[in-house]
């Protein structure tokens with residue numbers, strides 16, 4: 554990694570990283586404090602006075618955190634005794650060692666953005682786990698659920714579309730299957746517009762029917778490797794006699810509508826036999842506001858199953874069956890909520906790396922995954938994706954990401970400059986996307 558470029562950082566005044574640390578993260582903290590306030594009577598009903606005391610404690614810890622951030626205080630070690638506490642504190646020591654020569658200490662603005670932003674969500678978790686008996690409260694749960702309810706219309710359309718498609722599978726030729734695959738990949742890509750961290754926790758749901766918009770949105774896909782994915786999966790299917798299990802792994806991002814689009818894609822892969830198993834990876838703790846935890850995953854499938862609509866509830870019933878039969882497998886791993894870039898995975902979490910190696914294809918959803926894949930560094934736009942992965946190649950992989958951070962690799966010469974000239978905010982609004990593949994074909 555000797556010649557990898559510098560990390561994006563809040564040091565760069567005016568950059569998106571800087572503005573995020575200065576404005577958006579404090580707003581997210583304020584919202585979290587507000588949410589705790591609003592649940593005060595619920596805590597009281599459940600736990601009596603102890604619940605109220607816990608709420609006060611969590612709020613005071615979060616207020617302290619907001620103050621540290623806004624006054625650019627040094628990053629401090631975590632104080633609890635959770636499964637990953639030591640790893641976080643070692644990572645801080647590592648950051649300190651990088652700055653030793655400059656005589657500075659890591660602080661909110663003077664550290665890699667990826668590190669401090671992850672650390673902020675880990676500190677929110679610290680405030681909650683230090684406040685029993687409300688120590689399993691998810692401060693973002695409410696907004697995640699709201700996102701799902703606000704996207705009901707496009708959700709119904711999508712589930713109905715899937716079920717209608719499934720009833721015709723037998724009669725479809727390879728080209729028609731491919732067209733449908735491309736549609737569902739793009740829906741899963743644009744589903745990533747709906748995260749709640751970019752909007753500071755404000756509602757960011759999908760209001761329109763994506764299926765009819767795909768053609769209009771296609772010019773906004775800056776790198777589009779869908780053909781590679783199709784060739785790869787078709788090849789895997791052909792070798793099924795020798796290798797009977799074809800695994801597609803999906804590293805999930807946001808709950809709500811985005812998760813629904815991912816599950817629809819996963820259903821398609823099984824029902825067309827392009828894959829025989831889908832493995833999902835979610836977050837162990839509430840993360841970047843809208844990221845999926847096991848609770849969100851189960852909650853959404855439960856909602857879909859009980860939905861008062863024939864095709865939607867059919868999806869829910871099928872999905873529960875996939876889980877029961879072990880054709881859909883959900884994995885938890887703390888690595889996903891550590892600050893490390895993915896190039897460090899084989900060292901920091903060799904068990905997870907070995908798990909991913911079993912996949913025929915790994916789909917990485919969303920912006921944060923892209924930042925971690927590429928190390929959140931100031932790569933030139935034309936640097937090949939393979940190079941920016943800095944040795945992270947567990948299996949063929951593909952990022953489905955709408956652009957919400959100032960990083961993009963694998964573009965054509967001049968493409969980035971042209972985009973910047975026509976739309977100065979092209980990197981940060983989620984308007985553009987990539988379906989970017991790396992791996993042998």
Ligand SMILES: O=P(O)(O)OC[C@H]1O[C@](O)(CO)[C@@H](O)[C@@H]1O
Nearest residue numbers: 748750751919920921922957958
């Ligand atoms: O849910 P996603 O797509 O990972 O988006 C989260 C992204 O939103 C942001 O909070 C926007 O800045 C980024 O920090 C992060 O990369």
Ligand SMILES: [Mn+2]
Nearest residue numbers: 748806807841
């Ligand atoms: Mn997210």
